Amino acid sequence: VSFLIPECGIQPEVLKSTIADVGEYYLVRNLLVHELVTHEFIDAFVKKGSCYALTYNTRIDQDNTAALLPNGKLILSVDKDTYEELGLQGRPSRYSGKKVMRYIITIDLTDSGFHPDSKKHNRVLWALKEKKPLEFDFLLAWYNTGAEGSTLMSYFSKNQIRALKPKITFSTLRDLQCPVLQSNELQGKPEESCSTEELFEWLGAVVNQVSLDNKSSSFLSTYCCPQPNTIVEKAFLCTITGFIIPEKIIQLLEQLCCYFEEPKLAHWLTLTVHGFADSPVSWRESEHGFHKGGENFYNFVIFRNLDYWLQMAVGANDDCPP
Amino acid sequence: MKIVREACSKILDIARYLVRAPTVSKVGKRVGAALPVDVLTYEEKTLSAILRVISSGLVKLWSALTLLGFYQNRRCAFRVLQTSPFLLALSGNSRELVLD
Numbered sequence: 001v002s003f004l005i006p007e008c009g010i011q012p013e014v015l016k017s018t019i020a021d022v023g024e025y026y027l028v029r030n031l032l033v034h035e036l037v038t039h040e041f042i043d044a045f046v047k048k049g050s051c052y053a054l055t056y057n058t059r060i061d062q063d064n065t066a067a068l069l070p071n072g073k074l075i076l077s078v079d080k081d082t083y084e085e086l087g088l089q090g091r092p093s094r095y096s097g098k099k100v101m102r103y104i105i106t107i108d109l110t111d112s113g114f115h116p117d118s119k120k121h122n123r124v125l126w127a128l129k130e131k132k133p134l135e136f137d138f139l140l141a142w143y144n145t146g147a148e149g150s151t152l153m154s155y156f157s158k159n160q161i162r163a164l165k166p167k168i169t170f171s172t173l174r175d176l177q178c179p180v181l182q183s184n185e186l187q188g189k190p191e192e193s194c195s196t197e198e199l200f201e202w203l204g205a206v207v208n209q210v211s212l213d214n215k216s217s218s219f220l221s222t223y224c225c226p227q228p229n230t231i232v233e234k235a236f237l238c239t240i241t242g243f244i245i246p247e248k249i250i251q252l253l254e255q256l257c258c259y260f261e262e263p264k265l266a267h268w269l270t271l272t273v274h275g276f277a278d279s280p281v282s283w284r285e286s287e288h289g290f291h292k293g294g295e296n297f298y299n300f301v302i303f304r305n306l307d308y309w310l311q312m313a314v315g316a317n318d319d320c321p322p
Numbered sequence: 323m324k325i326v327r328e329a330c331s332k333i334l335d336i337a338r339y340l341v342r343a344p345t346v347s348k349v350g351k352r353v354g355a356a357l358p359v360d361v362l363t364y365e366e367k368t369l370s371a372i373l374r375v376i377s378s379g380l381v382k383l384w385s386a387l388t389l390l391g392f393y394q395n396r397r398c399a400f401r402v403l404q405t406s407p408f409l410l411a412l413s414g415n416s417r418e419l420v421l422d
Contacts (some may be wrong), residue, residue: 204409
């Protein structure tokens with residue numbers, strides 16, 4: 001997650017508490033998937049708030065991957081051999097070509113038919129515990145809606161669980177060429193404002209520290225800042241890296257909107273959120289694949305008058321975002 | 323657009339070489355096909371760079387980089403870390419997330 005605020009040199013006051021409280025996530029090593037399917041876990045975490053889990057260090061195009069969504073669905077993206085050994089019902093992956101080599105199994109943990117002692121539950125537990133035990137390193141996070149009870153740390157204390165804080169970096173960019181934007185001109189207006197695509201590319205250049213000058217003596221790069229642009233004295237760029245839950249991103253977005261409550265020199269700011277390249281799902285549970293890249297990210301451009309642009313991007317093996 | 327890791331030699335010289343040199347299509351055969359490539363960034367510390375090329379030239383550039391084993395009589399190897407049509411996507415690569 002990163003955000004860029006032009007005409008700002010230091011961390012804004014409205015954002016200090018949100019950034020400090022960005023929450024923590026957990027890394028659990030060698031966790032068997034059937035432990036996420038037990039009713040103790042479902043009752044303690046899945047039903048009380050939003051629980052997120054994603055396998056760590058697995059590649060969606062090569063390895064088996066698992067993810068737990070906040071709506072209680074457990075998604076398993078497995079190769080053909082694992083699928084046949086597991087014996088659970090799934091569907092072929094949309095991106096596996098003529099010869100199906102990958103299958104997606106979706107298990108709704110909050111389904112009324114998934115109560116303890118139900119056939120469904122027993123079958124799933126048997127498949128994941130005895131038939132083909134699947135074990136991964138998991139990234140876990142839980143948004144507690146205030147209910148009392150155990151924490152992830154105490155629940156998985158017998159596994160190798162570690163609490164981690166997202167890494168936060170700040171930088172102040174000096175004399176930055178910023179495109180001029182008008183919120184109602186998406187295509188840009190010649191001599192007046194830049195288009196959404198130009199901003200999108202410019203933002204990528206800034207975040208990747210690409211030089212925005214196109215000097216005639218330099219033949220290395222022909223990229224230059226889109227016109228019209230202004231030079232801002234300073235811009236604040238903050239990057240937060242980790243397993244960050246949507247609730248925290250929403251808080252960050254709200255506080256970024258609050259930034260404009262007081263008069264500011266900046267006309268707009270941006271917030272970019274990247275999804276994991278190896279997640280089995282992207283927007284609205286549609287399958288996510290990795291072709292030449294696993295990009296799935298979105299970018300908010302928030303204007304002073306609280307108009308906004310939302311740009312969403314996916315890779316080749318993905319559905320169009322909603 | 324890609325991020326490329328380089329084992330030796332300055333990318334500036336490599337870029338000149340890539341831009342002007344013909345791409346190698348098959349082992350032993352050279353096909354004259356210069357491709358405009360932008361070197362958007364180069365970081366000496368990590369020996370990595372971001373290159374920009376037209377999408378129809380991606381395969382040619384990728385194969386040229388893969389097959390480039392020597393430069394100025396020094397062995398070198400290029401490894402493509404990430405490719406994307408969006409420059410913004412290159413700022414976050416979850417496959418590089420190391421938690422230890």
